[in-house]
Amino acid sequence: MTCLANNFLSTLSSSQQSGIVYSLTSSNATTYWSNLPTTFVTRHGLALSALSSTQKTAAEALLNAALTSQGQSTMSGLRAADEYLKDNGGGSDYGEDLYYISFLGSPSTSSAWILEFTGHHYTYFFSVDASANAVSLTPNFVGVEPVSYTDSGSTLTPMASEHDGLKAMLDGLSSSELASAKMSTSVSDLVVAPQKDGNFPTTRSGILVSSLSSAKQALVKAAIAAYASDANGTGQYDAYVTDSALADTYIAWSNYSDLSTKGSYVRIDGPRVWIEFSVQSGVVFSANHYHSIWRDKTYDYGGNFSF
Structure with missing residues (x-):
């Protein structure tokens, strides 16, 4: 995870890097995520929609590495549902790439840091603390609207x-x-x-x-x-x-x-x-x-x- 995080950071410009890494504080961790659209509640970091194709590929590789195949299916399914909302009455408040990625603390193999990925109906905090041998994926919010829908048959x-x-x-x-x-x-x-x-x-x-x-x-x-x-x-x-x-x-x-x-x-x-x-x-x-x-x-x- 640390290698993939630093690989992703290396694809960013200096201004992008300065806007994606935050101090590992309780306020930064707890304040900037919600089950509401990102147009309603501010998120830290960079939206996937703002990344170049190279940057987005590196970001997706990092995001997927925190998850099992089951978890990857959960994440992709809920983001796809947000895309469906965008195309079917929800408008610009929704979308599969209207999700933000940020770091609390700099990715490191020796000190604590957190990868935060958050948007409307999906959020996870992948936390790493090598010194304490602690790794977690929580809090992890999941939600969906509509519960069931038909897309491309x-x-x-x-x-x-x-x-x-x-x-x-x-x-x-x-x-x-x-x-x-x-x-x-x-x-x-x-x-x-x-x-x-x-x-x-x-x-x-x-x-x-x-x-x-x-x-x-x-x-x-x-x-x-x-x-x-x-x-x-x-x-x-x-x-x-x-x-x-x-x-x-x-x-x-x-x-x-x-x-x-x-x-x-x-x-x-x-x-x-x-x-x-x-x-x-x-x-x-x-x-x-x-x-x-x-x-x-x-x-x-x-x-x-x-x-």
Whole structure:
């Protein structure tokens, strides 16, 4: 990652380089990303749309290296959905290259730094700290509108794996388990959303994963994998699914458990892993769209900040 980062930086002019590397501070990390279009909330760095073909090739190689093939599919699918929005009523607020790349700290093999890639419905922070042997891909926000669409004769559902994994997890519960997992309060959107770092509830809700059968625990693991297995080499998924981790992991839902009705909400809350999925009203289209986030309570932003 460091080699690819420096290779990308070498393709930039001096003025471009000065506008893409920022200090590794909490403010720089937390303030300049959102689930809103980049025309609504300022992003740091350079937009892919502003890069030459050579620069963009180097940037894409770096971005893809942080991800597994599953993760690359997630990223490309959500960016393509933004391109569809641009071409079908959304206009210039959207687009597959209206995503920004920046660095917090200079890429190094000896000190901490973060690659931030952020736009409308996709953001990740790939954090590297060689001295602490810490690597992470969180926070990682994913969202999509429309949920399903047809392009060039093909039907595309960019967040099918995330949605289907969580739905299978809830569908696998018995009626009594589903009742135990239901939250007593209504949740209308993501709780630990962009700009809400550290907003994890002090009181845990739902049903303990360790109380479920091995088959049902496997469904929880699969739901976690739909997110954490996007990361290339961070080890986060493995940490989330140990017996000790699952013994302190809860699954919970609010409003509706079908994950298709507007207002449906589900979360996975472990000692480190935090995943939320919310069904929202459409913005450009009348149909619903999804907001979802994967966080790591220990290693968000590489564990460099306290919230």
